[in-house]
Amino acid sequence: MADAGFRYVVRRPPEQALAGAGADYGRLSVTTARRYGYGSPSRANDAISQFVSDDPNQIYLASLSESRRQAYPVALFGHDDTRITIDVPDGESITTNRDGCTSQARRSLYGPDLAAWLRNQFIANNLNLEVHRRVTSDASYLAAVNEWRNCMKGRHRAFATPEAARRAAARSRGGEEVDASPAATEIAIAVADAECQRGSRLVDVAERLDRRYRTNVSVDRSSEISDYRLARAEAVRRAPGLLQTR
Numbered sequence: 001m002a003d004a005g006f007r008y009v010v011r012r013p014p015e016q017a018l019a020g021a022g023a024d025y026g027r028l029s030v031t032t033a034r035r036y037g038y039g040s041p042s043r044a045n046d047a048i049s050q051f052v053s054d055d056p057n058q059i060y061l062a063s064l065s066e067s068r069r070q071a072y073p074v075a076l077f078g079h080d081d082t083r084i085t086i087d088v089p090d091g092e093s094i095t096t097n098r099d100g101c102t103s104q105a106r107r108s109l110y111g112p113d114l115a116a117w118l119r120n121q122f123i124a125n126n127l128n129l130e131v132h133r134r135v136t137s138d139a140s141y142l143a144a145v146n147e148w149r150n151c152m153k154g155r156h157r158a159f160a161t162p163e164a165a166r167r168a169a170a171r172s173r174g175g176e177e178v179d180a181s182p183a184a185t186e187i188a189i190a191v192a193d194a195e196c197q198r199g200s201r202l203v204d205v206a207e208r209l210d211r212r213y214r215t216n217v218s219v220d221r222s223s224e225i226s227d228y229r230l231a232r233a234e235a236v237r238r239a240p241g242l243l244q245t246r
Contacts, residue, residue: 001101004075006068008101009056014047025135025206026162028197033190037182038169076101086115088122089130089221108242109235120228123221127214130221134213135206144205151196157189162202165193 001008028038061072078100086094096118097103103114110117123130135141145161152159159165172185182190197203218225 001075004071004101006072006075007057007060008076009060011051011055014051025203025210026166026193026197027203027207028190028194030191030194030198033194034187037186037190038166039182074100078103084115086119086122088119090133094118094122109238110231111234116227117231120224120231123224124228127217127221127225130217131210131213134217135209138209138213140205141202141209144200144202147200148196148202151199152192155192155196157192159189162193162197165189 061069064072078097080097082098083095084098086096088094096114098114106117107114148162149160152165157165159168169182169186169189172183172189173181
């Protein structure tokens with residue numbers, strides 16, 4: 001970025017972001033629901049939110065002229081006409097540009113095959129998503145959701161899925177602000193949800209399936225995971241020499 005005439009501050013994300021998130025099937029106790037609704041007394045994500053909002057690169061970008069603001073993302077991410085598409089599991093695809101400082105840095109660290117690196121990185125870093133997809137399409141999980149749905153109807157709370165219940169509860173807050181207090185509607189929905197989770201054993205089923213599918217996915221994606229880890233190890237070995245050339 002300096003060679004392109006721009007400043008760029010390299011920042012280390014907070015540990016919460018580096019650790020990555022595990023699978024979350026929305027386990028909720030009746031006690032917690034009565035007190036917090038779907039909220040939580042935890043502020044574990046505050047550091048991540050603060051990291052994003054305090055980005056000095058965005059402040060710097062805002063200070064540039066209009067023409068320089070347009071040139072900045074091209075220098076950082078490359079030109080769209082150099083874009084490549086990379087196929088990943090489940091019929092999805094990701095795109096990146098061949099040029100730009102980001103792709104240049106990736107090639108310097110991880111080798112010349114940018115597409116292979118990005119595909120392996122995507123698969124290794126999104127194992128939770130693949131596991132979650134398999135869990136939530138399993139017949140046992142769908143049967144537990146149906147039992148949960150019937151339970152909620154018995155409490156005059158007609159929702160197709162737990163996610164729909166949470167969205168309705170969030171709307172009752174008048175938004176999804178972290179510090180907003182739960183409304184009575186949210187408390188009522190959350191308590192019914194917690195009781196129906198317990199009765200249907202929905203989360204127990206999901207977590208049992210998660211363990212099974214996590215093992216399966218680790219086997220299915222073992223080649224990509226291994227290549228990803230090897231590339232990272234090589235990048236760690238290579239990085240000090242790259243820094244010395246600057």
